[in-house]
Amino acid sequence: MSEINLDSLTDLQFDVLKEIGNIGAGNATTALSQLVNMKIDMSVPKVALVPLTEISGIIGSEEMVVVGILLGMEGDVDGTMMFLLEEKSAHILVNLLMGREYNAPGEFGEIELSALGEIGNIIAGSYLSALSSLTGLTITATVPATTVDMAAAILSVPAIEFGKLGDKVLFIQTQLGEDGFINGYIVMVPELESYGKILASLGIEI
Amino acid sequence: MGNMIKVGMADLKFCKAPDALTTLGLGSCIGACIYDPSAKIAGMVHYMLPDSTRIKSNQNAAKFADTGISELIRLMEEAGARKSRMVAKIAGGARMFSVSSGINHPAFNIGDNNIEAARSNLEAQGIRIIAEDVGLNYGRTIEFYAEDGRLVIKAVGKEIKSI
Numbered sequence: 001m002s003e004i005n006l007d008s009l010t011d012l013q014f015d016v017l018k019e020i021g022n023i024g025a026g027n028a029t030t031a032l033s034q035l036v037n038m039k040i041d042m043s044v045p046k047v048a049l050v051p052l053t054e055i056s057g058i059i060g061s062e063e064m065v066v067v068g069i070l071l072g073m074e075g076d077v078d079g080t081m082m083f084l085l086e087e088k089s090a091h092i093l094v095n096l097l098m099g100r101e102y103n104a105p106g107e108f109g110e111i112e113l114s115a116l117g118e119i120g121n122i123i124a125g126s127y128l129s130a131l132s133s134l135t136g137l138t139i140t141a142t143v144p145a146t147t148v149d150m151a152a153a154i155l156s157v158p159a160i161e162f163g164k165l166g167d168k169v170l171f172i173q174t175q176l177g178e179d180g181f182i183n184g185y186i187v188m189v190p191e192l193e194s195y196g197k198i199l200a201s202l203g204i205e206i
Numbered sequence: 207m208g209n210m211i212k213v214g215m216a217d218l219k220f221c222k223a224p225d226a227l228t229t230l231g232l233g234s235c236i237g238a239c240i241y242d243p244s245a246k247i248a249g250m251v252h253y254m255l256p257d258s259t260r261i262k263s264n265q266n267a268a269k270f271a272d273t274g275i276s277e278l279i280r281l282m283e284e285a286g287a288r289k290s291r292m293v294a295k296i297a298g299g300a301r302m303f304s305v306s307s308g309i310n311h312p313a314f315n316i317g318d319n320n321i322e323a324a325r326s327n328l329e330a331q332g333i334r335i336i337a338e339d340v341g342l343n344y345g346r347t348i349e350f351y352a353e354d355g356r357l358v359i360k361a362v363g364k365e366i367k368s369i
Contacts, residue, residue: 052214052215052216052254052266053215054214056215056231062230063230063231068303145303145304146303148362149231149233149362150230150345150347150362151231152215152230153345154231154233154345155231156215156233156234156235156302157233157234157302159215160316163216163254163255163269165262167216167265167266
């Protein structure tokens with residue numbers, strides 16, 4: 001299977017990737033919405049090709065404290081999927097999930113982190129199953145790993161993986177709940193060869 | 207007070223006193239800081255990977271420990287620093303996600319490999335590491351001052367450190 005060439009992506013390829021983000025994130029948002037029984041909005045997905053030097057700023061400020069839930073993608077598609085949540089949103093979600101009142105943000109304990117990992121599982125699972133049925137490819141997610149830290153430090157993890165291949169990162173990003181109660185981002189970073197597989201499965205020439 | 211110059215990921219810069227260098231949210235990458243106390247020239251490379259010889263796409267010197275550190279030394283020497291006077295401080299190389307969660311992904315050990323690469327490359331260049339704040343599992347923002355070679359480290363929920 002051939003790899004896509006990052007420097008000569010066509011508008012059509014960008015549009016198709018954007019649509020993939022739309023369908024995947026749409027499904028994920030619905031699942032999250034049902035889980036916490038609350039309406040959650042979603043932005044139009046962004047497909048972006050950014051130099052490594054700029055990756056740390058893609059979701060706002062580098063030092064913004066976020067909860068990062070990281071999953072690996074396996075099967076026909078390899079890569080990384082991340083769900084990033086603003087700290088406050090993460091507290092709100094956990095409390096909704098556990099049926100607790102919202103209390104002032106404090107440290108995340110083991111139970112909270114495990115609940116967040118579960119949320120990541122559900123989001124990634126529904127995103128990837130939508131993508132799977134669209135493309136006919138088998139895509140599964142690994143067990144989630146969760147951490148709370150600066151956005152740039154968390155984003156360096158997929159960036160390093162991509163850095164082995166080139167000086168730019170291509171990713172599909174969707175923002176959840178824009179200005180609302182919950183603010184989060186789903187970032188999907190397939191490997192280069194996987195982008196080729198995804199596009200080819202949809203009949204797009206690469 | 208001088209300027210604070212930002213160093214991005216896979217990037218390297220140097221400055222003279224009274225300026226300073228900073229990199230925000232260092233994760234598994236390393237901020238390798240080199241200082242010539244007589245010339246008051248400070249340099250920083252924010253590299254991502256330990257070894258350029260193992261990677262096909264290696265045009266950007268600042269992406270790797272080996273090429274990044276030697277390129278930084280070269281630029282600092284050009285600016286008037288002397289290698290024989292240089293000392294180094296390193297930070298970063300965290301393991302951002304714990305391995306116990308079941309993902310066995312090479313990205314999870316990259317921090318350790320990056321730390322090792324900083325030590326071996328600086329030693330090969332004959333530059334002594336006089337302070338370090340590396341490893342563990344959290345991100346760091348660092349500031350490196352050309353005035354006195356001070357390296358300030360900030361992390362979420364931790365006290366500010368100066369090494």
